[in-house]
């Protein structure tokens with residue numbers, strides 16, 4: 001079903017005390033889409049991702065994933081349904097080698113269902129995933145303690161962790177922040193390939209130029225509200241969007 005709606009967000013709201021971080025947001029996502037989520041600092045991007053992935057419970061509204069109501073469900077339950085998210089602030093198992101950081105998703109019931117493999121094979125899967133993201137298998141990098149790796153590697157390790165879950169929906173929160181230009185340039189085509197192979201992707205990103213190379217649709221948030229939804233060009237041409245970005249640095 002090429003037009004299958006994979007995610008349906010309805011009137012989603014999250015208030016933290018007096019702050020409405022996400023304000024009555026609705027949108028739908030079709031299978032295979034690549035949706036960018038943009039907006040100035042504090043506009044609600046991370047909160048929206050936290051709501052969809054279960055890390056924060058909504059004040060009101062509804063989230064459905066493939067016709068299943070996932071509103072307020074636990075992160076673990078949502079992950080096992082096939083929604084994987086990365087973190088703006090990456091946290092790893094610092095005292096484990098990089099490739100061992102993929103243990104949790106690789107041993108999840110979801111991956112077991114795919115016929116997860118035996119002990120050693122899982123390590124091979126981890127090394128394969130990391131190799132695609134620039135942790136060269138013949139170098140020492142995949143075997144180094146995660147805590148000793150530079151920031152750009154940690155962001156890519158977090159992406160590999162997401163992919164280890166074999167997600168149907170991948171949600172990336174500022175994956176490119178803190179990455180060197182060369183790392184972004186190397187990672188973009190990999191993400192593009194995941195999308196071409198059928199993975200649905202949502203990407204909150206400040207680096208607009210890079211985002212617009214891969215996303216065919218964007219939603220723009222401002223003070224928790226959705227102020228635009230369309231192609232990057234349509235969205236950026238809207239007056240409300242230009243006003244929202246006024247005084248902030250727009251890359252791209």
Ligand SMILES: Nc1ncnc2c1ncn2[C@@H]1O[C@H](COP(=O)(O)OP(=O)(O)OP(=O)(O)O)[C@@H](O)[C@H]1O
Nearest residue numbers: 016019020021039040041042043044045046047048
């Ligand atoms: N746990 C929390 N408690 C209180 N307020 C919060 C909490 N999380 C987020 N907020 C507030 O909600 C608003 C939206 O924040 P959020 O982190 O979702 O924005 P963002 O678009 O991801 O920003 P950035 O671009 O800086 O990452 C901000 O005003 C923020 O201070």
Ligand SMILES: [Mg+2]
Nearest residue numbers: 045046047088
């Ligand atoms: Mg954020």
